[in-house]
Amino acid sequence: MDMELEAYLRPPEMPMVPYPPKVITLATSGKMIVRQVDRDAVPILLEAIKPTFEVARDYYDIVGVRLYAELLGWYRYRVRDEFCLVGQIDGLLVGIVNTRCYSPELGMSLHTLAIERGLRIGAHLFAAKMEYSFEYLRQEEVLITAESPIGFRRWMIEYGLEKRDGQHELGGATPYALTRELYFRNKSRLVAGERPVPLELMQVAEREIIVASEEDILEKILGVKRREI
Numbered sequence: 001m002d003m004e005l006e007a008y009l010r011p012p013e014m015p016m017v018p019y020p021p022k023v024i025t026l027a028t029s030g031k032m033i034v035r036q037v038d039r040d041a042v043p044i045l046l047e048a049i050k051p052t053f054e055v056a057r058d059y060y061d062i063v064g065v066r067l068y069a070e071l072l073g074w075y076r077y078r079v080r081d082e083f084c085l086v087g088q089i090d091g092l093l094v095g096i097v098n099t100r101c102y103s104p105e106l107g108m109s110l111h112t113l114a115i116e117r118g119l120r121i122g123a124h125l126f127a128a129k130m131e132y133s134f135e136y137l138r139q140e141e142v143l144i145t146a147e148s149p150i151g152f153r154r155w156m157i158e159y160g161l162e163k164r165d166g167q168h169e170l171g172g173a174t175p176y177a178l179t180r181e182l183y184f185r186n187k188s189r190l191v192a193g194e195r196p197v198p199l200e201l202m203q204v205a206e207r208e209i210i211v212a213s214e215e216d217i218l219e220k221i222l223g224v225k226r227r228e229i
């Protein structure tokens, strides 16, 4: 690789304090570890996202392809100041969230993808990325948009987000703001989890990000067998 030219192509990066992992007990009493991953994890995450490309239901296809492009862009050093958190149950990947820092003060929420449905895994992971933006990166505001009605219900309605003028980075959609004040007002209701994560749970999560088979991912997203799609 021509590193001299590459230096021009790569966007600058700002340092980010790490997100401390946490464990969330789900309604099924399963334990979901929420943790930050670095670039090395991207190829395995891309494997998990691929099956969603075919799923138009609940807008998994558009969210999947966009998330795939954002993570690949980060992996190949073509996206500025992005972070990614994952949810894992017994090592199994159940959800992914990412955000790009537009500036030290402003977060641009990108995507939330729940690979397992019905447990508010997406809602918990979205809350975790807001926790990272406000409590660790100490941002003032995060701009959010929704590509699906479920997303709109989960973010705009559940958090009471403030509609803003202008365009969100995602396709120029209407941006909605989560301010620091609004985050802390919603925190006790929406942000869950405990720290520190017990060592044995953390070791399982870090040993391997397990990706379910394509069949299993589709079944977990759609709640039906693939042949019935």
Ligand SMILES: CC(C)(COP(=O)(O)OP(=O)(O)OC[C@H]1O[C@@H](n2cnc3c(N)ncnc32)[C@H](O)[C@@H]1OP(=O)(O)O)[C@@H](O)C(=O)NCCC(=O)NCCS
Pocket: 058, 059, 060, 063, 111, 112, 113, 114, 115, 116, 117, 118, 119, 120, 121, 122, 123, 124, 145, 146, 147, 148, 150, 151, 152, 153, 154, 220, 221, 222, 223
């Ligand atoms: C939006 C999203 C992250 C929310 O995840 P979540 O909080 O874990 O919630 P679920 O998707 O499991 O459930 C949403 C609703 O659908 C219902 N549902 C559960 N399983 C379902 C299934 N197999 N198929 C369809 N709906 C299902 C749930 O009961 C829930 O109802 P509720 O809102 O009354 O609680 C997730 O739906 C998702 O990844 N969607 C596709 C990508 C997307 O839209 N991302 C957000 C972009 S703004």
